[in-house]
Amino acid sequence: MNTWTKLATTLIAAAFLASCNQNGDNKANTTNNDSTAVATSTTASAEKIVYVNSDTLAEKYEYYKEIRTKLEAKVKKAQTDLQSKGQAFQREVADYQQKMNTMSASERQATEERLARKQDELGRLDQNASSSLAQDEATEFGNVYTAITEYLKKHASEHGYTLVLTYSQKNPSVLYADTKLDITKQVVDGLNADYKKKNADKK
Template sequence: MNTWKTLAMTVVAAATLASCNQQNDNKASSNTNDSTAVASNTDAKAEKIVYVNSDTLSEKYEYYKEIRTKLEAKVKKAQTDLQSKGQAFQREVADYQQKMNTMSASERQATEERLARKQDELGRLDQNASSSLAQDEATEFGNVYTAITEYLKKHAEDKGYTLVLTYSTKNPSVLYADKKLDITKQVVDGLNADYKKKNADKK
């Protein structure tokens, strides 16, 4: 019932984009023997690698937050429904246990069979609810992932980035990242602006 939590921090992926014109410029400039020019080219290449902090993105991207809240509400509702049905079943079991000594053998058998069917039904409801929630989570977060990667592709093309990495303190695949390469705020601001515009267009 809580599988949505495992997906919450994995919505950003690395996007690789190359610019032919910039590569040609770098080749032309590399023909010079000037050591300063070589150093400048090296710095320029390094600056094309940037990263996005996925922890911050998940906290501040409005679309992501909306989806997370929506899924949390679905999980809570499913848990409440199942808990209510489970409590009703337990009351039926307790009622049967109080009355079983006054029942005939056939009545006890019929009641026990009915309770067994209800128990099986509750188990199926639980499995179906979990499966449905997992599917919803995959679909919803898939949409969030698509929105982020599509924006990052355009943003990287506009800025001339060749590689966009993700960084997370909770799942550090990158051990160190210079703050100067952090474009998280730009990305969050841009994503939220796009999301706000899309919502306004729907109205």
């Protein structure tokens, strides 16, 4: 199964967009001339664009790490179960091959039909396991994504950010970003604090 390969390359922390403070204090001073007003507006907008390093987020966000570990365990268990069933099937095939010359035609036919059914069953189990893992992955990482975006909406509103970009060395949609615009640590600290509080409330 390639489910974990897909899982490992998935970064749910992609495409953070927060449209906050749309009615902020960005109006240009009407007493300035047009060129000054444009420059002031452009500078104000630039100052409200920040980014989050999604590699660091995936590494340090406790909720994401917990979900990743949980899904890894599910994948490993599914693989172990299928491997065990597959090995048992191979032993049955080997046993049949050793005995087939001593069997009657009807016994060989019945055994081959039974083995064919088992092989089909193993194929269905593999498909069902992959489908179930993919669904679990989508649901769990969907919850992580929701937690991140909801936090960023609040964080952006509190700090006056109009746009929060994501940056990743593995998939650099942003080729360069000034480190002064990096709010990753603030976001990770805030997310972990929220996650810790939610876990404490559940107890």
